[in-house]
Amino acid sequence: MHKTDFLPATFVEPLLEYLQARQIDDRALETELQQVLQSSHVCARQFCDLLERLHRHDPVSALGVRLGRAAQPRHFGVVGYMLSSCSTLGQALPRYQRYHALLQQGLHSRAWLGQGVLHMRWSQAVANTPLALEFSLAVFVSLYQSLIGRAQAPLHAGLPFARPADSDVYQVLLGCPVQFGCAEIELNLPAHLLAMPIASKDPYLLKLLEQQAQALLSQQPEHMDADSEAFFVRVQEQVVESMKNGDASAEAVAAALGYSLRSFYRQLQQAGYSYRSVLAQTRHTLARQYLRDPNLTQSDAALLLGYAEQSSFIRAFRSWTGITPGEYRQRHLQQRGGSSPAQAS
The missing domain is CATH 3.90.1520 (H-NOX domain)
Known part of the structure; x- marks a missing residue:
């Protein structure tokens, strides 16, 4: 319990x-x-x-x-x-x-x-x-x-x-x-x-929001005490929110959650994580989902992940996977054998 x-x-x-x-x-x-x-x-x-x-x-x-x-x-x-x-x-x-x-x-x-x-x-x-x-x-x-x-x-x-x-x-x-x-x-x-129909329906937005929700659920730790688990979930959700606002720094996330930076780092350490690992893991999971979406450009993915420069996104993605976002998207397209995705820009 x-x-x-x-x-x-x-x-x-x-x-x-x-x-x-x-x-x-x-x-x-x-x-x-x-x-x-x-x-x-x-x-x-x-x-x-x-x-x-x-x-x-x-x-x-x-x-x-x-x-x-x-x-x-x-x-x-x-x-x-x-x-x-x-x-x-x-x-x-x-x-x-x-x-x-x-x-x-x-x-x-x-x-x-x-x-x-x-x-x-x-x-x-x-x-x-x-x-x-x-x-x-x-x-x-x-x-x-x-x-x-x-x-x-x-x-x-x-x-x-x-x-x-x-x-x-x-x-x-x-x-x-x-x-x-x-x-x-x-x-x-x-x-x-x-x-009954929902007047505000938006199939594209639904897909995007469900990707984010699934990413948060998939990252929930399996072996963690209740206090640490609750804190970890709050951090994940705030990371996603902060990425939308264009500032996913530890300082911004800590402030949004009501913690001093020192206390925030200490809580993460007690849960067995560093902020850099949480941010990278969340970005990596969402990046792969965004790049598989043919309606999103590579620039869209970078902005949704909180990168001001597309070049920063490309470097980060290569460090996670060993390939560029464009190469990942192309491989996914070939595996599906479907229509062309949105052009990277």
Whole structure:
């Protein structure tokens, strides 16, 4: 079981907006929420604590559900953008299952179809307080409804904690019967929703985002304690984000994660990595995927990997593989026997 876990820091945004909208006077809490939003992830235990502190100020029923219903796909980071690029909900949900470890390592889920119903069940190893569990249920409901562009209610929802005195509020907020005392979080959806189109579909962007998500998953270490593993995943994700911004230096990544450079290096060393190796490994994995994409030029690949100069990309790629990017692309083309890729430029 994970002793430590992390969630996207963007999930804190609904908390901050709620605190400000309700005019709750707690400057320390507001400052902490704002500080969390400056980083890419928030510790699951810290997130649970933030929910509890907000609830003490405003002890309304089903606060976690209320907060979760304000979530949008963008709060799910690269996974949310990838799902928004899918053509249908049926195309999006299997990808959510495949890549949810990028959102929360300690989340375990399963789904199956039966008699016209999509059954979903999941549990959270660390973010498992009642407020966090109901937030998790509500953000997923908000996610699928945002993707299809309509407030289609679930058929059934279930939560793994005792029935509260004001349980009727949950049914009102979620739009369906809610069962309590379940073994896991439960959600049942009409199977016909899987055919619902997603208006923001973008097949090319979907392919690109899925390549990045797959690269992050494939690099997750097999033998590492939970704390180090969570830190390693956060570093990987921030490296990809920093490459898009054109500055993938250790200083930029450390600052984005809220670490001093010395502390950042020490954490990496404890996990058995150096920053140079993490950056090179991530770039190498993504480079090969980008070069196999006929819609991307060699210059596009270099820019996506954070290289200001294409010559730097060529030198780095040759050091990884012994050949140039152009030679790698040509070999891949010959192996596939397909059409010509985009011309290098």
